[in-house]
Amino acid sequence: MGEWRVVGAKEPDVKPEAGQNEAPGRSRMREEPWWSLRDGGMRGILSPSPTNISVVCHNFVNVLYWNYSNPTEQLKFSVNVDPYESDSQTVDTTQTYLDISSYSRDGGDDYFVSVTAHDGQEKSESVSIRFTYSKDYFDENKHKYKCSLDFPAVNTSVHKDVIEASFQHPFLLHQQNILKQEFMYTVTLDEHRVLYSCFEDEELCIAKIHLNQSADGQCVELKFKGTIAGIPSFTYRNICVSKQMPETDKTGLITALIGGGIVTLFIIMGVVRLLWRKIFITPQGLQSLIPEQSPTIQPELTDVSSMTSHDSIVVDLPEEEDVNNDNSEGFGRSFDYDRPKFLQEESLEHN
Numbered sequence: 001m002g003e004w005r006v007v008g009a010k011e012p013d014v015k016p017e018a019g020q021n022e023a024p025g026r027s028r029m030r031e032e033p034w035w036s037l038r039d040g041g042m043r044g045i046l047s048p049s050p051t052n053i054s055v056v057c058h059n060f061v062n063v064l065y066w067n068y069s070n071p072t073e074q075l076k077f078s079v080n081v082d083p084y085e086s087d088s089q090t091v092d093t094t095q096t097y098l099d100i101s102s103y104s105r106d107g108g109d110d111y112f113v114s115v116t117a118h119d120g121q122e123k124s125e126s127v128s129i130r131f132t133y134s135k136d137y138f139d140e141n142k143h144k145y146k147c148s149l150d151f152p153a154v155n156t157s158v159h160k161d162v163i164e165a166s167f168q169h170p171f172l173l174h175q176q177n178i179l180k181q182e183f184m185y186t187v188t189l190d191e192h193r194v195l196y197s198c199f200e201d202e203e204l205c206i207a208k209i210h211l212n213q214s215a216d217g218q219c220v221e222l223k224f225k226g227t228i229a230g231i232p233s234f235t236y237r238n239i240c241v242s243k244q245m246p247e248t249d250k251t252g253l254i255t256a257l258i259g260g261g262i263v264t265l266f267i268i269m270g271v272v273r274l275l276w277r278k279i280f281i282t283p284q285g286l287q288s289l290i291p292e293q294s295p296t297i298q299p300e301l302t303d304v305s306s307m308t309s310h311d312s313i314v315v316d317l318p319e320e321e322d323v324n325n326d327n328s329e330g331f332g333r334s335f336d337y338d339r340p341k342f343l344q345e346e347s348l349e350h351n
Helices: 170-174 247-279 283-288 297-310 318-323 325-338 341-350
Strands: 036-038 041-043 051-058 061-067 075-083 089-093 097-099 110-119 122-124 127-132 155-159 162-167 183-189 192-198 205-210 219-228 231-240
Touching: 051 127, 061 110, 061 127, 155 231, 162 219, 183 205, 192 205
Parallel strands: none
Antiparallel strands: 036 041, 051 061, 061 097, 075 089, 075 110, 110 122, 110 127, 155 162, 162 205, 183 192, 183 219, 219 231
């Protein structure tokens, strides 16, 4: 077995070997043993410590990485995640990385993470790192890495000389209370930067970017940069703007369409008017056409003419004259008025 001693204990003087000088009045301490008692605990042979520990904390997915120089079959690592505002948790792994997102759910907390190597009974010194998303805890002297977020997915549309960009507030995407606040962001186009903001209760964050005339028919790059709760985010979009037709061309086209419509309307109205005149004529014209157009009236007129030619039945009826001569005369006038003109002349000749 290896030797052991209480650290700091004074050993008895030993006579120096030949050729060595003795330092009177001083105790001589030996090198530390393979294992020793320190502060009331036993420390075994030390394994090499992990190196290059780092953390990637992005979009609230937190992954820890480290390197190890002496891997063995029995090697494992203990990872301790110690939040500032809650209890610590320890998990073992044989890999040289570990997703600790489930142990660091609160984006507003500060996390102290340590890794220790175990190889059988051997144990290494631990190495540690701190990270946080919160600007309240972030300290450049203590936090080597700064956590970040992706800028929300941006939808764009072009309307004449305006690009409309829309996206969801970060809180709606990640559901982290630390993000439940105003989101400040800038949009840069051709070195021209405009500041916008939106809140978590808005359905969409909308930015309208005005285009220069030089962008007509060209592709432009929009740069989006935002900060919320001190957490930075960035993205960009390339947008191609279709060439717009000049306003004069549009006016001429609209005028031509309106003019053509008016001309077509007048033509239709003229045709309808001609048809109206042919079908729906005046009462005088309709009366002049009755003998020629009505086949049912023509035979009746022929019978009447034949009856008047015999000069017997229609006019000289003594019974009706004796009863009411005035009515008879009125009847005759009415009959003559209704008959065609040539029948009236013929009747006069017979009388």
